[in-house]
Amino acid sequence: xxxxxxxxxxVGFLCRWCTYQGADLAGTSRIQYPPNLVPxxxxxxxxxxxxxxxxxxxxxxxxVVIFGCHPGDCHYQEGNYKAVxxxxxxxxxxxxxxxxxxxxxxxxxxxxxxxxxxxxxxxITEEIKQLGPLNWGxxxxx
Amino acid sequence: xxxxxxxFYWCAxxxxxxxxxIDLAEDILKVVEAVDIVFWPVAxxxxxxxxxxxxxxxxxxxxxxxxxxxxxxxxxxxxLRRKSGLVVAFxxxxxxxxxxGLANFxxxxxxxxxxxxTTPSTDNPDKVIPQVSYETExxxxxxxxxxxxVNSLDQVIDVDYYLPGCAPPPDLIMNAVTAILEGKLxxxxxxxxxxxxxxxxxxxxxxxxxxxLIKEIKRPYEILIDPEKCFLEQGLLCMGxxxxxxxxxxxxxxxxxxRGCFGPTDQVKDMGxxxxxxxxxxxxxxxxxxxxxxxxxxxxxxxxxxxxxLPSSILKRRNMKGI
Ligand code: SF4
Ligand code: SF4
Ligand code: FES
Numbered sequence: 456x457x458x459x460x461x462x463x464x465x466v467g468f469l470c471r472w473c474t475y476q477g478a479d480l481a482g483t484s485r486i487q488y489p490p491n492l493v494p495x496x497x498x499x500x501x502x503x504x505x506x507x508x509x510x511x512x513x514x515x516x517x518x519v520v521i522f523g524c525h526p527g528d529c530h531y532q533e534g535n536y537k538a539v540x541x542x543x544x545x546x547x548x549x550x551x552x553x554x555x556x557x558x559x560x561x562x563x564x565x566x567x568x569x570x571x572x573x574x575x576x577x578x579i580t581e582e583i584k585q586l587g588p589l590n591w592g593x594x595x596x597x
Numbered sequence: 598x599x600x601x602x603x604x605f606y607w608c609a610x611x612x613x614x615x616x617x618x619i620d621l622a623e624d625i626l627k628v629v630e631a632v633d634i635v636f637w638p639v640a641x642x643x644x645x646x647x648x649x650x651x652x653x654x655x656x657x658x659x660x661x662x663x664x665x666x667x668x669x670x671x672x673x674x675x676x677l678r679r680k681s682g683l684v685v686a687f688x689x690x691x692x693x694x695x696x697x698g699l700a701n702f703x704x705x706x707x708x709x710x711x712x713x714x715t716t717p718s719t720d721n722p723d724k725v726i727p728q729v730s731y732e733t734e735x736x737x738x739x740x741x742x743x744x745x746x747v748n749s750l751d752q753v754i755d756v757d758y759y760l761p762g763c764a765p766p767p768d769l770i771m772n773a774v775t776a777i778l779e780g781k782l783x784x785x786x787x788x789x790x791x792x793x794x795x796x797x798x799x800x801x802x803x804x805x806x807x808x809x810l811i812k813e814i815k816r817p818y819e820i821l822i823d824p825e826k827c828f829l830e831q832g833l834l835c836m837g838x839x840x841x842x843x844x845x846x847x848x849x850x851x852x853x854x855x856r857g858c859f860g861p862t863d864q865v866k867d868m869g870x871x872x873x874x875x876x877x878x879x880x881x882x883x884x885x886x887x888x889x890x891x892x893x894x895x896x897x898x899x900x901x902x903x904x905x906x907l908p909s910s911i912l913k914r915r916n917m918k919g920i
Contacts, residue, residue, distance in 0.1 A: 510911055512912065537878060539883070551898065552912050552914075553917060590918065
């Protein structure tokens with residue numbers, strides 16, 4: 456399945472209070488990491504409606520990552536816990552629809568963790584490369 | 598003045614929607630008096646060629662039930678669309694894909710193999726499976742093609758209105774017919790039932806919990822169901838929070854949780870995602886292990902949350918790659 460030329464398309468939902476700043480830090484610290492993940496800034500990981508994730512997959516994402524503040528650090532108290540609850544159910548649901556669970560991740564990255572952000576993006580890019588393209592809908596006949 | 602012409606047609610459906618028309622009881626006589634039924638395969642002996650012979654646009658309204666999953670159904674609905682001023686998607690299958698839409702967890706090959714070769718009750722020593730074309734001494738015999746993917750009606754033709762429900766209840770059918778006859782129609786694309794969630798009118802709403810204290814999701818046969826309390830409170834999945842009202846809480850009244858046959862309200866794009874969100878918000882724990890444990894007690898989330906709406910959901914079907 457692994458195709459060396461395959462560059463996965465990844466979508467990341469980044470909480471603006473933590474990971475988005477962490478990603479900025481990775482940039483200003485000039486840490487190298489793969490360019491495959493398109494970051495989308497959201498107010499909180501709890502703002503990520505499952506519809507966003509399903510839309511991303513249906514429109515060609517090979518992987519989706521929801522990034523939030525570490526447990527206990529959410530600016531809205533419960534948002535990241537809500538994300539955990541949705542995430543666990545959503546993983547089960549997409550697996551039933553033939554999307555491998557590795558394609559959807561939930562990660563905690565704080566504003567200070569630029570290096571960790573880069574590492575997570577690198578890991579995920581590698582992992583999805585191994586998994587191959589999702590090709591959503593391309594096997595459909597109508 | 599000539600009476601408006603009306604057609605009824607069925608695609609991938611169980612026949613329940615035809616039954617729903619009969620269930621209008623005496624009211625059906627009013628309908629028959631006011632309109633001229635020009636095509637209704639289940640009840641009247643008109644053929645496809647009769648429809649083909651009609652002028653385009655000459656049928657005032659076609660009520661089409663069932664999902665679209667064969668080439669024949671596609672041809673028929675395209676024909677009826679051409680001949681009709683209005684097309685009403687009648688019932689859950691036509692509206693959302695419905696129960697036949699659960700076939701989108703598989704594809705044609707998987708379904709045909711299962712049905713013709715591998716079920717325990719199959720006795721098919723020659724391994725005969727249906728072909729779209731077959732040569733015999735008397736010439737070629739043909740069958741319509743069955744598709745990999747089941748579609749809702751509006752994924753195949755333009756649809757003017759939707760009558761939701763499995764099957765649509767008589768009062769909504771009569772309201773729709775009256776509105777059409779009197780020309781008092783809402784904007785095109787409307788679902789002809791109130792745009793409110795089922796919980797809004799459910800009698801058990803008072804006991805609907807803010808937070809789900811239950812640590813395990815059960816299936817209805819596993820418990821003795823309290824006839825007064827909200828099903829969610831009892832640990833049973835009830836699709837009420839994600840479902841459009843208007844059915845008269847038929848299942849709730851029968852002490853069964855809602856399965857979501859009316860589909861979502863206008864604001865909701867994906868019924869499964871909507872229910873998933875609502876449910877996740879209600880879970881009263883922040884402990885990841887416990888969340889996993891509770892989620893694990895939901896046996897079939899995709900099949901439950903998309904029971905009637907898989908074809909019209911964002912992902913529409915299972916990805917068969919690697920399965
Ligand atoms: S969840 Fe079901 S039982 Fe509870 S209020 Fe809503 S419709 Fe009624
Ligand atoms: S309670 Fe739910 S499943 Fe039952 S008829 Fe009403 S909308 Fe359909
Ligand atoms: S504010 Fe960052 S996850 Fe809620």
